[in-house]
Amino acid sequence: AGRAGAGAGLPPYHRRVGMVQELLRMVRQGRREEAGTLLQHLRQDLGMESTSLDDVLYRYASFRNLVDPITHDLIISLARYIHCPKPEADVLGAMEKLCRQLTYHLSPHSQCRRHRGLAKRKPQACLKAVLAGNPPDNTVDLSGIPLTSRDLERVTSYLQRCGEQVDSVELGFTGLTDDMVLQLLPALSTLPRLTTLALNGNRLTRALLRDLTDTLKDPSKFPNVTWIDLGNNVDIFSLPQPFLLSLRKRSPKQGHLPTILELGEGPGTGEEAREGTVGQDAGGSPVSLAKDHKGKAAVSQT
Known part of the structure; x- marks a missing residue:
C-alpha cells in the first residue's frame, strides 16, 4: 500500500x-x-x-x-x-x-497567479492556463491550486515537455501528500536547470523528507537545486545534515542557504x-x- x-x-x-x-x-x-x-x-x-x-x-x-x-x-x-x-x-x-x-x-499567496489574472478562476481553469505554453519567467507556479493524482499526470507531461526551460517549480498549498510528491519525483529530479522547488503548506511528512534526502545523495538527481522549501507541512520541522550537505555540494559557491x-x-x-x-x-x-x-x-x- x-x-x-x-x-x-x-x-x-x-x-x-x-x-x-x-x-x-x-x-x-x-x-x-x-x-x-x-x-x-x-x-x-x-x-x-x-x-x-x-x-x-x-x-x-x-x-x-x-x-x-x-x-x-x-x-x-x-x-x-x-x-x-x-x-x-x-x-x-x-x-x-x-x-x-x-x-x-x-497561507497561499501566489504572486504569479494574481499578476496573470488567475486568482479568481476555478482550479481546473487555473491549472490549464498555467500548463499552456512555455513557463513565464522560467517558473511553473501551481501554488494554491488543489491538485489530484490525475492532475499530476498532466504536470508530469508538461515538465517533460518544457523541462529545459524550468528554473523554479512552485507547488505550495496544492494539497500534496507524500505519495503525490513521489509520483512527481522522477520528473522533478531530472529537470536540468531547476534551482528551487517549493513544497510548503501541504500534507507532507518526515517519511518524504527521508526519500528526498536519499534522492539528493545521487548527484545526477536535482543537479542544480539550491533549495527545497518544506515548511508548514505536517511534521517536517528541521532538516537533516545529509539533506543540507547535499544541497551545499550542488552550489558550493553559494554563500547562504535560507x-x-x-x-x-x-x-x-x-x-x-x-x-x-x-x-x-x-x-x-x-x-x-x-x-x-x-x-x-x-x-x-x-
Whole structure:
C-alpha cells in the first residue's frame, strides 16, 4: 500500500492560521495569559516545543537546521511581546503586524497567479492556463491550486515537455501528500536547470523528507537545486545534515542557504549574531528577514 502521508483532512496551515487569528483576538481583548498559552500550542504545532521559553525569548539557541526560519522568527517576536512587553511601545500595533505577517506567510499567496489574472478562476481553469505554453519567467507556479493524482499526470507531461526551460517549480498549498510528491519525483529530479522547488503548506511528512534526502545523495538527481522549501507541512520541522550537505555540494559557491545563522557566523558576533535575522523597520516594529536562495534578504509581507 502507498503512503498517503497525512492525506485525510485539511492541510495543517488551515489550523495554524486559525490559531494566529484567535491569538490576535485574545490580545485585542487583553487576555494576554490565554494568548501566551495559545502561542505555546502554536509553537508545539510548528515543532518548536523542544526550545525552552528562554531560548525563544532571548534567542540564545542555535537554529541552523530550521525548515522555516521566517515563521520561527515571527513566533520569537510574538513571544517577546506577549511575555516581555515594553510599556512605551505600541505592543498591540506591533503584534497585529506580526500576526498579519504570520497569516500571510502560512497561507497561499501566489504572486504569479494574481499578476496573470488567475486568482479568481476555478482550479481546473487555473491549472490549464498555467500548463499552456512555455513557463513565464522560467517558473511553473501551481501554488494554491488543489491538485489530484490525475492532475499530476498532466504536470508530469508538461515538465517533460518544457523541462529545459524550468528554473523554479512552485507547488505550495496544492494539497500534496507524500505519495503525490513521489509520483512527481522522477520528473522533478531530472529537470536540468531547476534551482528551487517549493513544497510548503501541504500534507507532507518526515517519511518524504527521508526519500528526498536519499534522492539528493545521487548527484545526477536535482543537479542544480539550491533549495527545497518544506515548511508548514505536517511534521517536517528541521532538516537533516545529509539533506543540507547535499544541497551545499550542488552550489558550493553559494554563500547562504535560507537558514538562521548560528552564533559566531556571518558578519556579526555576540549580540549582533544573536539577533539573527530580525531587524527593525522605520516604525520600530520587528521585520522578519531570511536569506533567500540567492543570498539576498527576503522580507515577509507586512
